[in-house]
Amino acid sequence: MCFVDATNILMCQYAGVTTDDVKEMIKDKASEHGFVLCRIASLSIDHKHKQGLKRWIDADMQADMAWMSEQVRMQRRMQPESMLEGVQSVISVAMPYSPPAYLLDEANDAKGQGVISAYAHGDDYHDVMKKYLKALAADLDVMLGKHDQRVFVDTAPVLEHALAESSGLGWQGKHSLTIHRDLGSWFLLGEIFTTASIEKDEAAKNHCGSCSACIDVCPTQAIVAPYVVDARLCISYLTIEFDGFIPRPLRIMMGNRIYGCDDCQLVCPWNQHASKGSLRLHDLQTGEDSIKPRGENHLPNLASLLRLDDDGFRQLFRKSPIKRTKRAGLLRNVCIAMGNSGKTLFVDDLLSVIADKEPLIRGHAAWALGCLSSANSHQRISLVLHQQLTVETDAGVCEEIDLTIEYLRSKYDDA
DSSP, rough: OOOEEEOOOOOOSSSOOOHHHHHHHHHHHHHHOSSEEEEEEEOOOOOOHHHHHHHHTTTTTTTTGGGGHHHHHHHHHOOOGSSSSSSOOOEEEEEEEESSOOOOOHHHHHBBBBBGGGSSSHHHHHHHHHHHHHHHHHHHHHOSOOOOOOEESSSSSOOOOHHHHHTTOEEEESSSSSSSSTTTTOOOEEEHHHHOOOOOOOOOOOOOOOOOOOHOOTTTTOEEEEEEEEEETOIIIIIIOOSSSOOOHHHHHGGTTTOOOHHHHHHHHHHHHHHSSOOHHHHHHHHSSSTOOOOSSSSBBBBHHHHHHHHHHHHHHHSSSGGGGGGHHHHHHHHHHHHOOOOOGGGGHHHHHTTOSHHHHHHHHHHHHHOOOOTTHHHHHHHHHHHHHHHOOHHHHHHHHHHHHHIIIIIIITT
């Protein structure tokens, strides 16, 4: 039986065990459960992170994620001790995932295919990581004695990047993700809050320097300042969290990204370093990638996705985080990617969903048809749109159709 007393000295059945030994035992156990990094964080959130969060909320950069600005949740983010009564320590862990098997230019050039963020190429990390965290927490009960514990995986008001930085796991980069010197940023964060008192690790130092690669490459310029991402412009937010009509000026900037965006990570020099260094991500993994990436999410065919019905969508993405968007959200994104592709062969595919039951799909299909129209197809597109307008009941779709019809008229009737 083991326990930790108020002076932070572990008293155990094994003589001579030091606090450093305890931390190493915890980190070794974390590694057994698939976590490539494990550090002990301070319960105190750094002033810069508190002020950064407040400024971000005051500027309405949370978009329509209203829960982000709720006073109770704000307080909990700034005061981690409020997440568990009697909490003494936060164990911050990182679970690695495979980076994309393609380069940024290759993804951009795949016009008939969609780009899905690498973390979503396999199983939903929320489910996988929570299972691993609970198993680790159970082992800690054996190692340290029974303590109150709570596990978190990106679903609670926890400033996980701030905690990771204070633990020394990595620093928060200018793209807002956590970066490790040897691993880059291809990992996901989780936490165990525990009433066990464990010696804290030293905070990480920032090594971004003067680099602005992530800021410069962002397709929508959503990184409005170093360490500040405006969700209203961010492709990850727009394609995953947002469930409405994507603002027209942003659509062309999305390219063929249909679920999330990895551009800022793909250009980060620390990720280039990680792929070449002696401590490469895959060298530190035990066994296969925990999220089990599947081939169908690697640059999937846009036309095949657009043909998915409800049952097909549920079956294809049953264990995937992509199910979060629902069919309407994903196919909305697919329509935009088709419109940006320049491939007129998609016209027939888009015409086939102009009467789909989902307004988001109908409206974005109308926009995409305007983008792909040609001298040979514009009359047929205009006829179908006029027919749909006679039965359309959704105001947003009516506006999209009207704008597309007007665009076709101005482009071809005036030619």
